[in-house]
Amino acid sequence: MTALLDVDGIGKSFGGLTALRDVAFQVPQGAIMGIIGPNGAGKTTLFNCISGLMKPDAGRVRFGGREIQGLRPHRICRLGLARTFQIVRPFRGMSVLENVKVAAFARHDRGPAAEAHARAVLADLGMAHMAATDAGILGVAELRRLEIARALATDPQVLLLDEMLAGLTATEAAALCDQIRALRDRGLTILLVEHSVPVVSALCDRAVVLNFGEVLTEGPTAAVLADGRVQDAYLGSAAPCPT
Amino acid sequence: MIRFPLIPVLLVVAGFAAATQDRYLMDVFVLTCLYGTMAVAWNLAAGFTGLLSLGHSLFIGIGAYTVAYGVTAHGLSPWVMLPLAVLIAVVCALAIGVLCFRYGLKGYYFGIATLAFSEIAFFLVSAAVWLGRSDGMMLPAGGDPWISLQFRAKWPYGLMILVVLLATLIAGWALLRAKTGYYWRSIRDNEEAAEALGVPIFGFKLFSFALSAGIVAVCGAFYACYVAFVDPRSVLGVELSIQLLVFSIIGGMGLLWGPLLGAAILIPASELLRIWIGASFYGVNIVLYASLLIGLALFLPQGLGALRWRRRVS
Ligand SMILES: Nc1ncnc2c1ncn2[C@@H]1O[C@H](COP(=O)(O)OP(=O)(O)OP(=O)(O)O)[C@@H](O)[C@H]1O
Ligand SMILES: [Mg+2]
Numbered sequence: 001m002t003a004l005l006d007v008d009g010i011g012k013s014f015g016g017l018t019a020l021r022d023v024a025f026q027v028p029q030g031a032i033m034g035i036i037g038p039n040g041a042g043k044t045t046l047f048n049c050i051s052g053l054m055k056p057d058a059g060r061v062r063f064g065g066r067e068i069q070g071l072r073p074h075r076i077c078r079l080g081l082a083r084t085f086q087i088v089r090p091f092r093g094m095s096v097l098e099n100v101k102v103a104a105f106a107r108h109d110r111g112p113a114a115e116a117h118a119r120a121v122l123a124d125l126g127m128a129h130m131a132a133t134d135a136g137i138l139g140v141a142e143l144r145r146l147e148i149a150r151a152l153a154t155d156p157q158v159l160l161l162d163e164m165l166a167g168l169t170a171t172e173a174a175a176l177c178d179q180i181r182a183l184r185d186r187g188l189t190i191l192l193v194e195h196s197v198p199v200v201s202a203l204c205d206r207a208v209v210l211n212f213g214e215v216l217t218e219g220p221t222a223a224v225l226a227d228g229r230v231q232d233a234y235l236g237s238a239a240p241c242p243t
Numbered sequence: 244m245i246r247f248p249l250i251p252v253l254l255v256v257a258g259f260a261a262a263t264q265d266r267y268l269m270d271v272f273v274l275t276c277l278y279g280t281m282a283v284a285w286n287l288a289a290g291f292t293g294l295l296s297l298g299h300s301l302f303i304g305i306g307a308y309t310v311a312y313g314v315t316a317h318g319l320s321p322w323v324m325l326p327l328a329v330l331i332a333v334v335c336a337l338a339i340g341v342l343c344f345r346y347g348l349k350g351y352y353f354g355i356a357t358l359a360f361s362e363i364a365f366f367l368v369s370a371a372v373w374l375g376r377s378d379g380m381m382l383p384a385g386g387d388p389w390i391s392l393q394f395r396a397k398w399p400y401g402l403m404i405l406v407v408l409l410a411t412l413i414a415g416w417a418l419l420r421a422k423t424g425y426y427w428r429s430i431r432d433n434e435e436a437a438e439a440l441g442v443p444i445f446g447f448k449l450f451s452f453a454l455s456a457g458i459v460a461v462c463g464a465f466y467a468c469y470v471a472f473v474d475p476r477s478v479l480g481v482e483l484s485i486q487l488l489v490f491s492i493i494g495g496m497g498l499l500w501g502p503l504l505g506a507a508i509l510i511p512a513s514e515l516l517r518i519w520i521g522a523s524f525y526g527v528n529i530v531l532y533a534s535l536l537i538g539l540a541l542f543l544p545q546g547l548g549a550l551r552w553r554r555r556v557s
Contacts, residue, residue, distance in 0.1 A: 102426065111420060
């Protein structure tokens with residue numbers, strides 16, 4: 001088992017608030033790994049530290065053996081690590097195709113090549129019909145898919161997905177889950193934040209539980225979800241978790 | 244989506260041809276192209292990259308004063324001073340850009356910072372004896388007009404500013420349809436998302452701001468030759484920066500040639516109002532002009548150019 005992404009002792013605080021303390025885990029190549037934890041546990045902050053949006057105060061992030069902590073986000077993206085945002089950040093003044101084309105320019109310098117790549121990504125995700133639509137008028141489900149399409153257009157090896165399923169209907173969520181599995185089958189490594197326990201147990205090979213900025217436990221999903229401390233900290237009394 | 248601005252280009256060339264017969268018409272043509280070019284350049288930074296500069300008069304003033312100083316103090320040709328003017332403006336823009344972008348100044352804060360820099364320049368120049376203080380500098384006539392750029396006729400000026408305008412439009416079009424334009428617009432719409440998608444935002448913001456500054460510096464240099472007089476009020480004042488913003492908003496900031504459209508409507512309109520009404524009821528023309536602005540802003544919040552453009556979306 002080779003770790004493609006190695007998070008090693010990451011710490012981050014905002015003024016007096018410690019958002020992350022000594023967070024360490026490894027993401028094996030080709031895995032779908034879930035990060036769970038209550039609101040405010042530090043999941044998004046962890047993504048920000050990995051993707052370069054924030055500089056961690058302590059620790060290292062290794063991606064394919066190379067240390068990437070402290071690099072600018074655009075460099076990390078070009079190394080092959082892409083992310084989506086929990087609070088969607090579309091380019092509202094552009095069409096869906098143009099949004100994806102911006103990302104495709106990370107791999108293609110010329111306009112026509114970038115456009116062909118962007119169209120291919122949209123077709124792949126079943127979004128070809130909305131290519132010309134203004135991103136400013138999309139609904140939340142479509143904006144989530146646009147986030148994924150843009151991230152994929154940068155040709156990543158690792159994809160970080162931050163709560164992509166929240167607020168979607170059951171059908172939309174199921175479709176997105178299938179898409180995530182298909183991406184893994186194509187060789188992508190996926191790290192995702194997800195609140196819904198059924199989704200995590202159905203989708204993820206491994207899981208990390210964050211609680212108040214610290215790793216509570218980490219391991220194969222079934223074992224992690226069965227852990228008594230996880231039940232207490234995260235699931236509370238809403239214990240039964242269907243699979 | 245970014246199509247070649249064929250119709251604006253043809254109209255501008257036709258405008259030049261039509262104005263060759265009449266000195267006064269040529270003057271209006273020159274002013275329209277001059278302000279149109281500056282507004283288009285301003286909008287590359289403001290409208291397409293989200294760098295809402297309120298201090299572009301700084302770069303216009305650098306262009307105008309560099310030429311005026313070289314000509315009056317050292318008898319140099321404007322052709323010699325022009326590259327220097329552009330160089331100084333670009334270096335200043337890069338310095339201001341590095342300062343602002345390093346410290347994360349965005350949106351209105353960036354606007355206020357640029358305004359502050361242009362105001363500093365305004366007061367420094369107003370006090371500088373070697374730049375004529377607030378009295379300004381007069382450019383002497385004489386010599387070969389193609390060297391001193393002091394023509395009796397107006398059409399050579401029309402031709403020169405026509406070339407500058409067309410070059411600006413063509414360069415703007417080429418950049419906007421390529422990677423640069425997509426990166427600029429992504430920065431305008433969401434910096435964090437752009438950066439996460441591989442956009443080196445620092446470099447592309449600097450490029451946008453410096454390019455915009457370089458183009459308006461050329462316009463400032465042209466202004467010095469055309470009017471043969473520069474003073475702080477006319478080339479460094481905040482009114483000038485605001486005018487570029489007004490032309491762009493009225494014409495449409497989402498279009499490359501929107502700001503040109505704004506200038507092409509508002510400059511002739513204010514000239515007409517001045518001639519028809521200003522002579523007999525001074526001040527009324529200004530009130531009417533202001534009303535025109537308010538009306539356009541109220542009824543076309545996306546700018547005139549958006550009339551056509553909006554319909555194409557979705
Ligand atoms: N930029 C910031 N400045 C100050 N505090 C922050 C910042 N970002 C996050 N925090 C704080 O850090 C803690 C962790 O936040 P984070 O967004 O990482 O949690 P999360 O696990 O993603 O929560 P959620 O499930 O609600 O998305 C919270 O207490 C939050 O208020
Ligand atoms: Mg979060």
